[in-house]
Amino acid sequence: xxxxxCGLPYANGKLHIGHLRTYVPADxxxxxxxxxxxxxxxxCGSDCHGTPxxxxxxxxxxxxxxxVEKYHEHFMRVFKEMEISFDFFGKTTEYYHxxxxxxxxxxxxxxxxxxxKEVELAFCEKCNRFLPDRYVEGICPYCKSPARGDECDQGxxxxxxxxxxxxxxxxxxxxxxxxxxxxxxxxxxxxxxxFIKYYLSNLSGTENAINYAKEWVENLKDWxxxxxxxxxVRFPLxxxxxxxxxxxxxxxxxxxxEKFTREWEDIWLKGDAEIIHFIGLDIAYHHCxxxxxxxxxxxxxxxxxxxxxxxxxxxGKTFSKSRGYVVWVEDEYLRAGFNPxxxxxxxxxYTSHEKDLNFSWDVFxxxxxxxxxxxxxxxxxxxxxxxxxNFGTVKMVVDREIIERIAKSKERIVEAIRKWEFKSATDAxxxxxxxxxxxxxxxxxxxxxxxxxxxxxxxxxxxxxxxxALIIFSYPVMPKSMEKIGKAIEMNLxxxxxxxxxxxxxxxxxxKLELPFEKIEEKDLENLKMxxxxxxxxxxxxxxxxxxxLDIRIGKILSVERVEKSKKLLKFIVDIGNERRQIVAGIAxxxxxxxxxxxxxxxxxxLKPARIMGVESxxxxxxxxxxxxxxxxxxxxxxxxxxxxx
RNA sequence: GCCGAGGUAGCCUAGCUGGUGGGGCGACGGACUCAUAAUCCGUAGGUCGCGGGUUCAAAUCCCGCCCUCGGCACCA
Numbered sequence: 001x002x003x004x005x006c007g008l009p010y011a012n013g014k015l016h017i018g019h020l021r022t023y024v025p026a027d028x029x030x031x032x033x034x035x036x037x038x039x040x041x042x043x044c045g046s047d048c049h050g051t052p053x054x055x056x057x058x059x060x061x062x063x064x065x066x067x068v069e070k071y072h073e074h075f076m077r078v079f080k081e082m083e084i085s086f087d088f089f090g091k092t093t094e095y096y097h098x099x100x101x102x103x104x105x106x107x108x109x110x111x112x113x114x115x116x117k118e119v120e121l122a123f124c125e126k127c128n129r130f131l132p133d134r135y136v137e138g139i140c141p142y143c144k145s146p147a148r149g150d151e152c153d154q155g156x157x158x159x160x161x162x163x164x165x166x167x168x169x170x171x172x173x174x175x176x177x178x179x180x181x182x183x184x185x186x187x188x189x190x191x192x193x194x195f196i197k198y199y200l201s202n203l204s205g206t207e208n209a210i211n212y213a214k215e216w217v218e219n220l221k222d223w224x225x226x227x228x229x230x231x232x233v234r235f236p237l238x239x240x241x242x243x244x245x246x247x248x249x250x251x252x253x254x255x256x257x258e259k260f261t262r263e264w265e266d267i268w269l270k271g272d273a274e275i276i277h278f279i280g281l282d283i284a285y286h287h288c289x290x291x292x293x294x295x296x297x298x299x300x301x302x303x304x305x306x307x308x309x310x311x312x313x314x315x316g317k318t319f320s321k322s323r324g325y326v327v328w329v330e331d332e333y334l335r336a337g338f339n340p341x342x343x344x345x346x347x348x349x350y351t352s353h354e355k356d357l358n359f360s361w362d363v364f365x366x367x368x369x370x371x372x373x374x375x376x377x378x379x380x381x382x383x384x385x386x387x388x389x390n391f392g393t394v395k396m397v398v399d400r401e402i403i404e405r406i407a408k409s410k411e412r413i414v415e416a417i418r419k420w421e422f423k424s425a426t427d428a429x430x431x432x433x434x435x436x437x438x439x440x441x442x443x444x445x446x447x448x449x450x451x452x453x454x455x456x457x458x459x460x461x462x463x464x465x466x467x468x469a470l471i472i473f474s475y476p477v478m479p480k481s482m483e484k485i486g487k488a489i490e491m492n493l494x495x496x497x498x499x500x501x502x503x504x505x506x507x508x509x510x511x512k513l514e515l516p517f518e519k520i521e522e523k524d525l526e527n528l529k530m531x532x533x534x535x536x537x538x539x540x541x542x543x544x545x546x547x548x549x550l551d552i553r554i555g556k557i558l559s560v561e562r563v564e565k566s567k568k569l570l571k572f573i574v575d576i577g578n579e580r581r582q583i584v585a586g587i588a589x590x591x592x593x594x595x596x597x598x599x600x601x602x603x604x605x606x607l608k609p610a611r612i613m614g615v616e617s618x619x620x621x622x623x624x625x626x627x628x629x630x631x632x633x634x635x636x637x638x639x640x641x642x643x644x645x646x
Numbered sequence: 647g648c649c650g651a652g653g654u655a656g657c658c659u660a661g662c663u664g665g666u667g668g669g670g671c672g673a674c675g676g677a678c679u680c681a682u683a684a685u686c687c688g689u690a691g692g693u694c695g696c697g698g699g700u701u702c703a704a705a706u707c708c709c710g711c712c713c714u715c716g717g718c719a720c721c722a
Contacts, residue, residue: 008722010722012722047722049722050722051722052722053722132721133720133721134721148721207650207651208650208651208716211649211650211651211717212649212650212716212717212718214649214650215648215649215650215717215718216717216718216719219718219719220719221719221720223719223720224720225720244720244722245722246720246722249722281716281717282721282722283722284717285717285719285720286719286720286722289719290719290720310651310715310716311715311716318715349658350658351658351659352659354651355651355652355715356715356716358657358658363657363658363671366657366671366672367658367671369682370670370671370672371670371671373682373684374682374684374685375684375685377682377684378681378682378684378685379681379684379685381681381682381684382680382681382682382684382685383680383681384681385680385681386680386681387680389680390680423658423659424660427659427669427670430670431669431670434670437684437685437686438685438686438687440680440681440685440686441678441680441685441686441687442686442687444678444680445680446678446679446680449680515682516682517682518682519682
């Protein structure tokens, strides 16, 4: 028996293609396993706790419960439409989940793996709540840059311990945050270092996740598992605290299994099943370190494999919701009327599971039109149509070479699926379709049928057997379309085994098949491509008064030097006419300091001064930002220093 | 900076226990008509990131360098 899970989607936003990068391959995997007659349970659910949900609910003026409910419904709807076939999709707000979580945490406590410690935490008196580190803004104590409570994100990049940050403010309301002592609880993660090392050395799955974990395991710290929040699973030793979401979220794998089947104990306590977690690489830490340590501590069964998918890019750009490089599954893909199977195929076939997947609408169109429709779809359609028109019922006498060719594909597919090589598996399908086309083309049954109907039928039988195999092999990837096509030869794919691909019926009855796929036209994509571009370019309109607030002048670079320990930063002294300014600019990556000396540049002089990596900067040197590289703006002719720019 | 993955024709990739660089898409030419201008046959296109070394022989092994992406924890 196998238990397959997917990382729980966080019930704080809609599903995008990045999510599907994990869920689609997992679903394809599960569907193949089912066809390989393996007993498999496929589990997922909404991750509903944590501060971001509370904060976002407040913003929307609804309760956290309502917010979570909204996205939970969204997830279920989209997964259904995308044919992601979870056996059970739960949510972590449910009673049974809280009970299972508390039971496990109690075990950790009983075994002495939890201890308490006084820590100082930021507290906002106006919002009347403790602030998680990333909701605190202040100054880095090391380099004096603006920083977040948990790390100096703009300056030196150092990790900050709670309480270290200077001048802390509440990110939500802007008020000064104070530090309060509070007793929190820690899990003795450090006690599991040797265990995790050993565990990782035996862990199966994709190398990307395991390699990272091997590095992380060298430097473990105990893990603070409680938060000051009303929303979440109550911590048994102190009901005023809730558990950190990353404690209860993975326990969802257990509680959802428990809710779904009585066999849950065999799986999670006795260890009778192979447990396989599909995740995004971003949560590898939790799944390779925290999670196995917790399970071990509580005496539960351990995962056998962690399968981590690579990142998603949109039109070649790094995926980013805030910058607009995102494709929303429901609003953009499904609502545009595309067949869900197209996206499923794209995701599993674009590249190998661990590598970055680039989603581009043009590539999407080309791949689908050429591979799914022209190669595979057209083969199925031409064979079915030819058989239906000329025979109706075909006596299935199939050559041994044909069966062997199909068996070869089957083996390659099964082997690839077992290694999570979905591209390789789907490539094998396309190769078989291509073989079918070649066979049919070279056999010319449309000519032969004029003189020898028997011989033509033999060719058709061979082609039909290939078609049948293709429908079976493609079903896990494109279930909706294959079901439709399969009906034309009375196949019941739901109860089909992959072994049926090489089994030969006495005869096949063929019904009329409507065009199974619709090509993607350039015009279908226009709006979607535009939407992507607009989103990226979007900036609010401003008035001339707004623009006049900017004091922009021509300056002359008097001196340049590198900022210590920084790859990007240069420190300038710039003459702006009436004074000399020290300005820091991030252009070191494609400029040599000595080449910049004496150059005239455009300077925004009334920018609020800032400290960048500990160095004061008063103003900004303007440059064109071309894909992260900075190119200085330089006046067309030599003008006087201090000249205004309008 | 440190660690990991990777750099093979415009794009996606196979090859990486060394022995004349394969495939797919796209491009170009031809054939055919059962089929959604689909399919089939053929052609062009590569300094296998760069520089050294080992070897009779290196994309493949060793050394150095460059570039890309990711990780460097409590971020859900």
